[in-house]
Amino acid sequence: MKVKALVSLIALAFAGVAQAAISTNTTTAEMAFVAFDTQNSTSYTLDTGVKLSDLSLGKVSYSFNVANDANWSTFLSDLAANGEGVADVSWFLAGVAGSNANYRVVTTVGAGATFSGIAGTNGNVKGSVTVLATAFGNNKATTGNSSVDAGSANSYTGGFNSLVGNATGPVLSSNLNNIGTTGVSLFGVKQTSATASGSAAYITGLTEVAGFDGTNVTIAASVPEPSSFALVLTALAGIGFVVRRRAT
Numbered sequence: 001m002k003v004k005a006l007v008s009l010i011a012l013a014f015a016g017v018a019q020a021a022i023s024t025n026t027t028t029a030e031m032a033f034v035a036f037d038t039q040n041s042t043s044y045t046l047d048t049g050v051k052l053s054d055l056s057l058g059k060v061s062y063s064f065n066v067a068n069d070a071n072w073s074t075f076l077s078d079l080a081a082n083g084e085g086v087a088d089v090s091w092f093l094a095g096v097a098g099s100n101a102n103y104r105v106v107t108t109v110g111a112g113a114t115f116s117g118i119a120g121t122n123g124n125v126k127g128s129v130t131v132l133a134t135a136f137g138n139n140k141a142t143t144g145n146s147s148v149d150a151g152s153a154n155s156y157t158g159g160f161n162s163l164v165g166n167a168t169g170p171v172l173s174s175n176l177n178n179i180g181t182t183g184v185s186l187f188g189v190k191q192t193s194a195t196a197s198g199s200a201a202y203i204t205g206l207t208e209v210a211g212f213d214g215t216n217v218t219i220a221a222s223v224p225e226p227s228s229f230a231l232v233l234t235a236l237a238g239i240g241f242v243v244r245r246r247a248t
Helices: 002-018 070-081 122-138 153-158 226-247
Strands: 030-037 042-051 061-065 089-097 104-108 146-150 181-190 208-212 216-221
Touching: 042 061, 042 070, 042 216, 070 146, 089 122, 104 122, 122 181
Parallel strands: none
Antiparallel strands: 030 042, 030 089, 042 146, 061 216, 089 104, 104 181, 181 208, 208 216
């Protein structure tokens, strides 16, 4: 009986982990994919399970086919019921994490987006994390799974008001893209201290790119341009030539 009870407890523990909501924990925070319509009447949220801590390490290779997801079909049906289609849909990826003095936000760079040249304030970063963490916490999506929620898009987009599209000087003018956009860069900011008025800092080294072609949501390390490979090969050839000259 004791063995059976122990097995049951272990099973419940693993089930709890598998069904965890979108994480905003400092060490386990995850990226979420959100698509919503222009009327903000419905949204589709996917918990990718990709951890913020894995970004910039060159080991992220994520792809999810929404065509196999019943929730995506429900989302499209809701669009049709509102007289909308995929042309009316915007999407973004985002992840938030942290605690006092260690809040950070990573999101996609919107089509044609511009930067202000400053990273905003520590208070801006904390505000965005607080709003988005609440939105993620209220969402029914769990790791590797999705959900469809009516009227929840404002909760997500509102979380970026202090970082994206801020009337006092946006850090990033937009984090939204249309369906069919791929090769989208990631953008991140983090607190430098607990002082709200202090300047935040950009998160450097985010080499991954994201995309959504209407079927597959992807996050992967960027592939160097052919010209970059050519430069590397040229440099190696030059080194080899020098080594041979010295050897003779």
